[in-house]
Amino acid sequence: MHFSFETIPAFVWALITTYAIYWIKNSRLSKNEPPMVPYKIPIIGHTLNYLFNAKNFMAECRQKYGDPFNIYVFSQVMTIAGNEIAHEVFRTDVFSLSSATRDTFPLHRVLKSFDEPETIKRVVKTIREGITAKLPLYTGRMQKQLMISINKEIGDCSNPKFFITANKDFSSIIARPVADILVGQKHLRPVLEKRLKDKEILDDKYEPPLDIIEYLLKNPEYETKVITDDYLNKICDFLFIIIVVSIHTTSRHLTSALYDFAGRPELWDDIYEEQVRIDKECNGELSSQHINKMVKLDSFLRESLRTIDTVGM
Template sequence: MFALLSFIFLLIVVIYIKSPRLSENEPPLIPYTIPVIGHTFSYLFDTENFIKKCLKEYGEPFNIIIFGKVTTVVAQKYIPEVTKAHENFDSFEVLKEIVPLHLILDYNPFDIIDFHAKTTREQLSGKLSLYFDKMQNDIFYSLDKWIGECNEPRSIKSIWNVCNHVTAKLIANICIGEEASQHEDVVHSFAVLSHDMNRFFFLPPFLSFIHQKLHEFVISLPFLIGFNPIAKHKKVLINRMKPVVENRIQQKKILGDSYKQSDDILEFYMSQPDFDPSNVNYNYLADLLFFLIVVGIVTTGRSLANLLFDYAGRPEYWDELYEEASTFNEECNGKLTLNDINKMIKLDSFIRESLRHTGDMIIVPRAVTTDHYTFSNGYTVPKGRHVYDFSEDCLFSESQYGPDSKSFKPFQFVSQNISASKVDRTYVIFGGGRHACPGRFYAVLVLKLILYHVILKYHVRTENGNMPKKSMVGPLTNPPEESLIFERRKET
């Protein structure tokens, strides 16, 4: 009896503490039935219908309760406003709660976000012309390794995993150079690192009903007590990276000003003022690279998997895409350049449409970092409030894409001359404004190059000839789990 009374008392205390306390002039709070839990289950298991119903009845913005926390939702009308107010919001504050890397890495990556953005902008997206040839070589290698010649039809399973390994090979070369990236254990670590971490980090935050910090502590606990999947990947990376770093340090001593820097991100890290060649902090270098991997490879690999399914499941567009690809291939005599790939407007439009149909309901959640933020309609939200963007409302805007906005129209951007990497008010797949993803130019180029070479080399189809559905995980999607059938394209 005492235990039961104690539990009831504790429950009452939690409900009291977690009861929403809205500040003055906040957006309306959607009515709910169960204290603390609020709208959690509707949000997780019926995201689209739930948010659309809220928008219809209350307009935007509005407040809901998810895992015991008041969250503000914006849609098509206010997403551009929030995107422009970059001084008031920070998406990494939300990422820090979902993926608390600062608790398990040797340094806090969220303290140097500007450095990571600079690295991505200047050393990745800013050097695409330098990386172009080796990116193609890595694609040739990966297609041969993971798909093969396919002289007879071959069923390829786990397409997302294959795509992660293909993109991992590309980014490993750019991150740590040709020599280190030739080792399969490095590529494998790059490919599966995020998946290994997500088994812990993407557990539903049910403990957030009590307190957010409790959830962060529990999901980080396995890492802190030694059950750390990062440790084995870090060991692999350092083992392959160390000889390269030591050799470069030695070459710098010998050659002095005649030393020629390598075109990779590791060289950029070694050129930083805080790099000490006499006492190299390999853990720090590995952590820098791991952050880029976590925020980059999974999203690019997932987009590539979605793109391959969008292509394979829609045979009515194969001929047009092949005609464009083969025409450019003939004109450049098989030696494709960055300028050539950028001229393929149908390929680019197809990729932009595939990204528009990613299926995610929420793409860039943000947290208020100033004392408060006041929307243009007068509603105010306090510091620390999470603001979720109902991105689908933009991506399928009928005013922009027509009454059939949810239809897959792969060549609709051809006449508009809009690149797949260009963000605007309704194309928010990469965020927007000053904080739009700096790696989007690299990611789009990866998608273009791989699909281009796939189109030239293979016929690709789905198992049943139709476009399979993606699986929903709360407000997010995963690529279809079906196999794809690859067959070598016959010479004509």
């Protein structure tokens, strides 16, 4: 066989391609992993079977390879555990939602204060005193921003619509009112500088805006006379943590409540009739008094929130 300089690059590329296919097909597994179900198509793996024939595919895999087993879906290894051993997975100390979240969403690498023990305490205190205590004052603003988000993300539902990931849609809907309440609608530095200047000039006549920024400015821990880069980083870190936590928690609980509601058709008419009645009373503009009248919805949501739990904490 004759080799020339022209054939060497082609030969090298053939080796690289062969190795890449081998590397992709032999998914990276740690020691003591469950068996990997073989697949024929690199990169795609078992994705098509998982999407379009999941029930039969899972049953066949469980019959051949036992429980648990690994499949390759969406370019990553996924471990499947059946109901026979699921309780062992949930009870083991090896798995931790906190550590898994740090791996998939390493917020602690961006925000220095994220790992500080006092951060969560400050977040809880801020939400309790700055939002929950003033919730009636926020109701109108939240409704306005929610309607904008709902019209944008869901739109007209005169014909049925299909949503694949309710949690993702809820996150997009909730993001707007959360951002409006926490940071307002403009860039932060000029807003902070203007408020400090207005406080100095107006003194007792100063009318504080209703948002978390103003709450923090009154907090001795965040009190300042000059907006420096360090101060801006500190307050932005804290606000970012609150926003992420608020959107994630609210969308997760709303998604759970939606599935609870879908599974209880005997409650649909009663809750719907209550909403229609109150909507007529408020003429489309909710207040805290109107929300307090939603007794049936309140009872349903309380029960849904009571039963939801995060596995693996």
